[in-house]
Each structure stands twice: as C-alpha cells, then as structure tokens.
Amino acid sequence: MSHAGQTPLSRTRVLDGAVRMADQQGLAALSMRKLAAELGVEAMSLYNHVPSKAALLSGMLERMLEQLEIPSGPGFDWTDRLRHGATSFLLVARTHPSFIQLLTSQHIHTGTALAPTAAVIGIFRSAGFADQDATRAYQALVGYVLGFILQQDVGTIGLSCCGQDESCAHRLSLPGAGADPAADFEFGLDLVLLGLAAKLRG
Amino acid sequence: MSHAGQTPLSRTRVLDGAVRMADQQGLAALSMRKLAAELGVEAMSLYNHVPSKAALLSGMLERMLEQLEIPSGPGFDWTDRLRHGATSFLLVARTHPSFIQLLTSQHIHTGTALAPTAAVIGIFRSAGFADQDATRAYQALVGYVLGFILQQDVGTIGLSCCGQDESCAHRLSLPGAGADPAADFEFGLDLVLLGLAAKLRG
DNA sequence: ACCTGAACACCGTTCAAGT
DNA sequence: ACCTGAACACCGTTCAAGT
Numbered sequence: 095m096s097h098a099g100q101t102p103l104s105r106t107r108v109l110d111g112a113v114r115m116a117d118q119q120g121l122a123a124l125s126m127r128k129l130a131a132e133l134g135v136e137a138m139s140l141y142n143h144v145p146s147k148a149a150l151l152s153g154m155l156e157r158m159l160e161q162l163e164i165p166s167g168p169g170f171d172w173t174d175r176l177r178h179g180a181t182s183f184l185l186v187a188r189t190h191p192s193f194i195q196l197l198t199s200q201h202i203h204t205g206t207a208l209a210p211t212a213a214v215i216g217i218f219r220s221a222g223f224a225d226q227d228a229t230r231a232y233q234a235l236v237g238y239v240l241g242f243i244l245q246q247d248v249g250t251i252g253l254s255c256c257g258q259d260e261s262c263a264h265r266l267s268l269p270g271a272g273a274d275p276a277a278d279f280e281f282g283l284d285l286v287l288l289g290l291a292a293k294l295r296g
Numbered sequence: 297m298s299h300a301g302q303t304p305l306s307r308t309r310v311l312d313g314a315v316r317m318a319d320q321q322g323l324a325a326l327s328m329r330k331l332a333a334e335l336g337v338e339a340m341s342l343y344n345h346v347p348s349k350a351a352l353l354s355g356m357l358e359r360m361l362e363q364l365e366i367p368s369g370p371g372f373d374w375t376d377r378l379r380h381g382a383t384s385f386l387l388v389a390r391t392h393p394s395f396i397q398l399l400t401s402q403h404i405h406t407g408t409a410l411a412p413t414a415a416v417i418g419i420f421r422s423a424g425f426a427d428q429d430a431t432r433a434y435q436a437l438v439g440y441v442l443g444f445i446l447q448q449d450v451g452t453i454g455l456s457c458c459g460q461d462e463s464c465a466h467r468l469s470l471p472g473a474g475a476d477p478a479a480d481f482e483f484g485l486d487l488v489l490l491g492l493a494a495k496l497r498g
Numbered sequence: 499a500c501c502t503g504a505a506c507a508c509c510g511t512t513c514a515a516g517t
Numbered sequence: 518a519c520c521t522g523a524a525c526a527c528c529g530t531t532c533a534a535g536t
Contacts, residue, residue, distance in 0.1 A: 103519085126510060138511085139520050147510065195400070198446055215470065225471040232470065233447060234440070234484030241443025244400055245435060268417065268434065269427040282436030285491040286484075293487070305500085328529065340530085341501050349529065 103135060105143045109153045113190065116154065121192040126150075148200070155196040156206055161186050164213040172221040173287045179214060180239045180283055187243045194244055222294055231290050238286050242279055305337060307345045311355045315392065318356065323394040328352075350402070357398040358408055363388050366415040374423040375489045381416060382441045382485055389445045396446055424496055433492050440488050444481055 101107070111133050116124050126147055130137040144150045164179035187193045214236070218228040271278070303309070313335050318326050328349055332339040346352045366381035389395045416438065420430040473480070 125508085127508085136521055138522080141511080142519055198397070198450055201450065211470070226475075229470045229473045230480055230483040233444060233473070233480055234487055237443035237447050237484055238436070238440045238488075239443065240446050241439035241441065242435060244442050244446065245439050248400055248403065268413070268431045271431045271435070273428075278432055278435055281432040282439055282488075285436050285488060285495075286440075289487040289491045327527085329527085338502055340503080343530080344500055 103133065103139055103143055105153070107133065108140055108143045108150070109157055112150055113154050113157060116192045117190055121195055151196060152200045152202045154192075155200045156202060156204065158186055158190050158193050158196070159207055159210060161189075162210045164210055164217075166213060166216070172217050173291060175217050176214065176235060176287060177283065179210075179217075180235070183239050184243060184279060187247075191247070194240070194247065197240075227293075231293075234290070235286055238282055242282060246275065305335065305341055305345055307355070309335065310342055310345045310352070311359055314352055315356050315359055318394045319392055323397055353398060354402045354404045356394075357402045358404060358406065360388055360392050360395050360398070361409055361412060363391075364412045366412055366419075368415060368418065374419050375493060377419050378416065378437060378489060379485065381412075381419075382437070385441050386445060386481060389449075393449070396442070396449065399442075429495075433495075436492070437488055440484055444484060448477065 108129070112124060112129055115129055115132060126140055127137045129150075130140050133140075140150075144153065161182075162179070163182040165175045170178070211232075215228055215232055218231045223231050310331070314326060314331055317331055317334060328342055329339045331352075332342050335342075342352075346355065363384075364381070365384040367377045372380070413434075417430055417434055420433045425433050
C-alpha cells in the first residue's frame with residue numbers, strides 16, 4: 095500500500111498538520127520528519143505537496159493571516175474598525191503562538207498576505223489621512239500591536255521558570271502586570287488611536 | 297600545539313566572535329562548528345567557556361542589552377529620558393540585526409538583563425505614574441518601540457527581492473515608507489509619549 | 499585545565515527507484 | 518502522479534582520550 099490507506103496527502107492536509115503541530119509543540123519542534131511521521135507518511139512524501147520547509151512555513155503564515163478580521167463596511171467608526179482589527183490580530187496571535195515568529199521570519203508577497211496591510215491603510219485613507227500620514231499612522235498602530243504581543247510572549251515564556259501557575263510576582267518586575275491583559279492591551283491601543291484622532295482634527 | 301598559538305579562548309572571545317558572526321551573516325548562519333572554525337579552534341573547545349548554544353545566545357543578548365542607554369540623572373525631562381532610551385534601543389537593533397530575535401527567543405533573568413526594564417519603570421514612577429499605570433505606560437512604550445523595529449525589519453527583509461537598491465516602490469504597499477525612517481519612528485514615539493503626558497495631567 | 503577526535507541522534511534535501 | 522529508502526551534508530552535544 096502507498097500511505098497506510100488513510101486519506102491521501104494534500105497541501106491542505108500538510109499545512110493543517112503543520113499548524114496544529116506548531117500550535118501544540120512550538121515551532122522549534124516542527125521538523126519535516128516529525129510532521130511526516132504524524133501524518134503517517136515518509137518524510138519525502140511531503141515534498142510532493144510543498145517545495146521546501148520555507149514554503150511550508152510561508153503556507154502556515156498565510157493560513158493564519160487569512161484569519162484576520164479587518165471590517166471594511168460602513169456602520170463603524172474608523173477607530174472602531176481598527177480596534178476590531180487589532181483585537182483580531184491579538185486573537186490570532188493567542189490561537190497560534192508561532193504567529194509573530196512566522197510573521198517576522200517569512201516574507202511573502204501574495205495577495206492574501208498583503209490584504210491586511212492594504213485594508214488598514216485604506217481605513218486611514220478614508221478617515222482623512224494623506225499619503226505619508228497614513229503610512230506613519232499605520233506604522234504607529236501596527237508597531238504598537240505587534241510589540242505589545244511580542245512583549246507579552248516574552249513575559250509568558252519567561253514565566254515558565256516559575257511553574258504552571260501564573261502567580262509569579264516578579265515576572266519582569268512589573269507591578270500588577272498580567273492581572274488584566276486585555277485591559278493592558280486596550281490602554282495602549284486607546285493611547286495610539288486617540289492620539290491619531292487628535293492629530294486628524296488639528 | 298593546543299590552539300594554533302593564538303590568544304587563548306575565553307568566554308569574552310567566544311561571545312565577541314559570536315556577536316560579530318551574527319551581525320555579519322545572520323543568526324541562522326551561526327553554528328557552534330562554524331564559530332569554532334572562525335576562532336581557529338575545534339567545535340568542542342567552545343564548551344569549555346560556554347555550557348550550551350542556548351547559553352551562547354543568552355550571553356550575546358546580555359552583551360547587547362548592556363549597550364542600552366537609559367539616562368537616569370537629573371537635567372532631563374522624563375519624556376526626554378525615555379526618548380533617549382527609545383532611540384538607544386533603535387540604535388542597538390540597527391547595530392545588531394539579531395537583537396530583536398534574541399530578545400524574543402532567549403529568556404534571561406540576570407541583573408543586567410532586567411536593569412533596562414527597571415530603569416524605564418523607575419522613570420515612569422518618578423514622573424508620577426502609580427503602580428499599574430506605570431506598568432501599562434511601560435507596556436505601551438516598549439510595545440511601540442519593539443513593534444516599530446520589528447515592522448521595519450520585516451519591510452527591509454521583504455525588500456531583498458528587489459535587489460540592493462531601496463527604490464522598490466511597492467515594498468509593503470506603503471506610500472512614502474522608508475523615506476525618513478527616523479522621522480517615522482519619532483512620529484509614533486511622540487504619539488505615545490504625548491498621550492502618556494496628557495494622561496498624567498488628568 | 500583546556501583542547502581534540504570519534505561518535506550519536508538529529509536535521510533538510512537530492513536522487514534513483516518503485517507503484 | 519505520488520510514495521519510498523538510501524544517501525549527503527549539515528546540526529548540537531556526550532564521552533573518552535590526550536596534553
């Protein structure tokens with residue numbers, strides 16, 4: 095028999111398996127050989143559906159980027175649309191702990207990869223920001239969102255030395271950090287969005 | 297002879313060599329074996345001065361963190377001290393392209409590693425922020441700085457497909473991005489610092 | 499005390515061979 | 518068209534041996 099009689103391999107099945115494996119065991123534990131084993135197949139079979147490990151990682155990233163929700167329709171204030179987009183970004187990062195690492199190590203130029211960027215720029219444009227200001231607003235907002243998540247990840251990983259319980263007080267010597275992560279995130283998000291709104295008015 | 301007659305190996309020489317190698321060829325190209333070769337020594341000799349590759353990476357990160365300048369003395373407004381610290385962070389990231397990647401992959405709890413965090417928290421405290429607000433201000437500021445650099449790195453690397461010249465217009469479909477990176481950085485930095493200052497006033 | 503060389507258990511990937 | 522198995526050039530690291 096060819097592949098133990100299971101449903102045949104496909105790019106989708108390979109990518110799904112890779113994402114699941116990275117979610118559960120971390121990106122460092124993901125190897126072509128181990129992924130193949132978990133799919134009940136030999137390592138080299140993967141190369142029929144994915145040209146290289148780099149392509150596998152890019153495919154995983156694309157799958158995650160597709161999960162971003164950046165509302166474009168009417169019925170929402172531009173700040174609310176960006177707030178929704180930022181929260182969606184945070185959610186994807188929580189669901190897929192390798193998201194940020196993939197984002198910063200794989201460089202893809204497909205349509206689905208650039209769509210979120212184009213969407214956010216579009217929102218700033220329609221809000222009234224001119225070319226360069228739209229770009230700077232984009233960089234400020236995305237910078238904050240990306241950095242906050244990164245920072246929390248560092249804190250979380252650093253925590254692992256203290257056992258499973260999150261009651262580790264000195265964490266990063268930040269008093270009261272992590273008590274309400276969502277509120278912490280929105281504190282800075284409001285700071286940036288309100289600052290941008292003020293800039294737009296005057 | 298023992299090591300080709302050169303100056304003897306030491307932790308300092310090993311770390312310096314590793315940082316230089318990562319600066320020039322990227323973190324991915326840094327292996328114990330290649331580092332040893334460049335130091336004119338056998339791979340296993342490194343283990344006399346560094347217990348593991350993870351320890352090597354942590355040591356490199358510590359060396360970079362020591363280069364951060366966060367002024368604590370008087371004669372400066374608290375926003376100016378933070379502005380200086382943020383700019384210093386940007387400089388270290390430019391000098392050592394692996395800085396951010398090391399920061400997010402190595403978790404160290406030594407004094408020199410936590411000093412910058414403590415310094416920034418201290419500045420917010422002395423400016424008048426209470427416990428939780430100081431932490432949130434810290435997260436907002438560091439989040440922005442970290443994320444902006446990350447974002448620029450992604451953009452820069454993405455550029456590599458267009459050749460050496462930076463005249464690649466569509467980059468990340470950001471109009472006018474990269475024309476004045478320092479000004480772009482300060483745009484968001486001011487946004488955060490001015491927002492925090494306003495919050496402090498009431 | 500420090501450096502070496504062989505060895506082990508891993509990697510990603512090529513290539514010739516099978517069906 | 519797709520899967521396999523052996524092979525190649527790499528990894529980090531252990532261990533026994535050298536000086």
